[in-house]
Amino acid sequence: MLSLDPITLRERVEELEEEVRQLRAMMSPRLHLPATWNLTPAMRRILSTLMARAPGIVTHDHLLEVCMSDQRRNDPPSIETPKVQICKMRPKLAQLVPGATIETAWGEGYWISLESAALIREAIARDLAGPVAEAA
Structure with missing residues (x-):
């Protein structure tokens, strides 16, 4: 059983916060995306x-x-945040990666086809390489 001593409790809270941070990082792998994609x-x-x-x-x-x-714990995103962000991202993605789409699975969520994922990876590699590689 945990001690009710404030220092011990604070240490335990910090441990749990770090565990949550690590689990969230595992849930959402970070893809290195070009800054120019805005x-x-x-x-x-x-x-x-x-x-x-x-x-x-x-x-x-x-x-x-x-x-x-x-997000900070005192400023959680709205339940509509994913929907709004995807709605705003789709036109950007269409300009950056012609042919790549984010599909809606009604009542479930969203998905990207393997073909779209391949197009996006190619565009990322191209845009991260920059104009030097294109001139070569």
């Missing part, structure tokens, strides 16, 4: 998660957890 942090986390799970469906609840991963 995606918000939430969009980056969502796209990274969808890419890691492609072609599987990522539930709305899971994406909400992903969006919460870097």
Whole structure:
């Protein structure tokens, strides 16, 4: 049983907060995306998660957890955050990676096909390489 001593309790809270941080990081692998894509942090986390799970469906609840991963506890995202972020990301993605789409699995969540994931990976590699590689 845990001691009720404030110092011990504070240490335990810090341990649990670190464990939660690590679990959230595992839930949402970070994909290195070009800064020129101008995606918000939430969009980056969502796209990274969808890419890691492609072609599987990522539930709305899971994406909400992903969006919460870097939020302060006193400022949680709205339940609509994943939907809004994906709605804003789709036109950006269409410009950056023609042919790549984020699909809706009605009543479940979202997914990216293997073909779209491959197109996105190619665009990431191209854009991270920059103009020097293109000129060569």
